Amino acid sequence: xxxxxxxxxxxxxxxxxxxxxxxxxxxQHEVILINALDSFQFVPSNPWVAIGWRSSExxxxxxxxxxxxxxxxxxVGWAEAIDPVIKQVQVSEGSxxxxxxLVIATGPKLAFSEVPGLGPEGYTxxxxxxxxxxxxxxHYEEFLLAPGPIVVGAAxxxxxxxxxxxxxxxxxADLRKRKLRYKVPITFVTSEPHIGHFGLGGVGDSxxxxxxxxxxHDIKWVTNARINMVETGRMQVTEYDMDAKxxxxxALPFSYSMVIPPFSGVDVVAHVPGLCxxxxxVLIDKYQRNPQYQEIFAIGxxxxxxxxxxxxxPTGVPKTGYMIESMVTAVxxxxxxxxxxQAPETVATWNAICLADxxxxxxxxxxxxxxxxxxxxxxxxxxxVHLAKIAFEKYFLRKMRQGDTEPIYEKYVLKALGINRVx
Numbered sequence: 330x331x332x333x334x335x336x337x338x339x340x341x342x343x344x345x346x347x348x349x350x351x352x353x354x355x356x357q358h359e360v361i362l363i364n365a366l367d368s369f370q371f372v373p374s375n376p377w378v379a380i381g382w383r384s385s386e387x388x389x390x391x392x393x394x395x396x397x398x399x400x401x402x403x404x405v406g407w408a409e410a411i412d413p414v415i416k417q418v419q420v421s422e423g424s425x426x427x428x429x430x431l432v433i434a435t436g437p438k439l440a441f442s443e444v445p446g447l448g449p450e451g452y453t454x455x456x457x458x459x460x461x462x463x464x465x466x467x468h469y470e471e472f473l474l475a476p477g478p479i480v481v482g483a484a485x486x487x488x489x490x491x492x493x494x495x496x497x498x499x500x501x502a503d504l505r506k507r508k509l510r511y512k513v514p515i516t517f518v519t520s521e522p523h524i525g526h527f528g529l530g531g532v533g534d535s536x537x538x539x540x541x542x543x544x545x546h547d548i549k550w551v552t553n554a555r556i557n558m559v560e561t562g563r564m565q566v567t568e569y570d571m572d573a574k575x576x577x578x579x580a581l582p583f584s585y586s587m588v589i590p591p592f593s594g595v596d597v598v599a600h601v602p603g604l605c606x607x608x609x610x611v612l613i614d615k616y617q618r619n620p621q622y623q624e625i626f627a628i629g630x631x632x633x634x635x636x637x638x639x640x641x642x643p644t645g646v647p648k649t650g651y652m653i654e655s656m657v658t659a660v661x662x663x664x665x666x667x668x669x670x671q672a673p674e675t676v677a678t679w680n681a682i683c684l685a686d687x688x689x690x691x692x693x694x695x696x697x698x699x700x701x702x703x704x705x706x707x708x709x710x711x712x713x714v715h716l717a718k719i720a721f722e723k724y725f726l727r728k729m730r731q732g733d734t735e736p737i738y739e740k741y742v743l744k745a746l747g748i749n750r751v752x
């Protein structure tokens with residue numbers, strides 16, 4: 330009997346999941362991908378877009394022609410409602426899509442509204458989407474005509490810190506190339522309890538590594554920070570101690586600012602009773618399946634993962650590419666098992682690899698597993714990371730054009746880093 334599998338979202342998890350499902354199940358089962366746009370966008374390249382080092386064409390690929398050739402149906406539109414009882418998704422373009430299995434890969438809701446004045450509709454930039462990054466590049470071009478202070482950071486409730494570090498360091502590299510760095514004080518503001526925490530409690534000596542790099546590049550920082558509000562040219566920040574008591578108020582002037590916002594679950598998912606935690610992230614068991622609605626799976630940033638430790642200011646857990654790749658592998662295997670009447674048994678490894686580009690250098694972080702205690706903890710810095718991320722971008726985009734979903738991190742990245750897989 331034919332099964333219909335619907336995937337919501339065509340990001341780093343959703344598009345590989347659609348490819349993998351089709352490859353694993355064959356033409357006798359139907360795979361449908363619902364996405365707001367007719368394009369896949371490589372989000373890790375967004376900091377480069379925001380600095381003018383990449384164009385939108387270089388970091389995105391069209392979906393309709395690619396998916397049609399692979400036998401995967403694409404519906405371009407927003408998912409407006411999910412009914413898990415009758416197993417249907419209502420799409421903005423008017424259709425009702427039924428499913429036997431639903432894979433949620435929507436990514437997060439960018440909750441700019443939780444901080445007054447935050448975001449592209451306020452006074453700060455974002456690199457969370459390609460559209461935001463293109464707007465950030467326009468404003469950066471204007472900034473270069475009259476340079477001044479820059480504030481970069483991650484707000485309370487953010488679940489992705491790497492791009493903030495990348496952007497601060499890429500700005501530093503770009504301004505030095507333009508011989509304008511001496512005109513631009515840079516301050517890094519973060520909800521993390523210390524620099525190099527990354528929402529993971531740190532990876533190896535990432536704290537010492539990042540603090541040293543910030544000192545070397547003359548980037549000041551404020552940690553345990555809560556952004557109270559942003560107004561024209563000024564950010565109001567309260568700094569807390571480790572007991573969550575306010576210790577200092579900062580009024581940080583800026584001519585340009587980029588801040589990663591708080592993350593929450595997208596509304597269409599968060600509104601389904603019993604599907605999500607209070608922040609709107611999808612609850613899952615070890616098989617990536619929702620405990621209440623057993624036909625619903627989730628992968629990527631939309632998944633609820635408790636933080637590894639309590640921090641004075643809320644910090645979310647990042648979902649890195651390697652972790653998402655392992656989630657996709659588990660979901661595909663478990664749906665295939667269910668279709669043939671077997672119990673799911675594949676568990677995602679939830680390991681983490683991060684290649685953070687700093688313009689003319691970078692850091693590579695490996696945490697196996699992502700949540701401590703770990704079997705492997707590894708952090709290195711060097712120009713080779715910059716080159717590695719460029720190579721990874723090109724390789725990943727090529728694979729998505731081809732519909733090739735051979736595991737990248739498992740087969741190539743760990744090997745290239747000289748680290749054997751440890752479970």
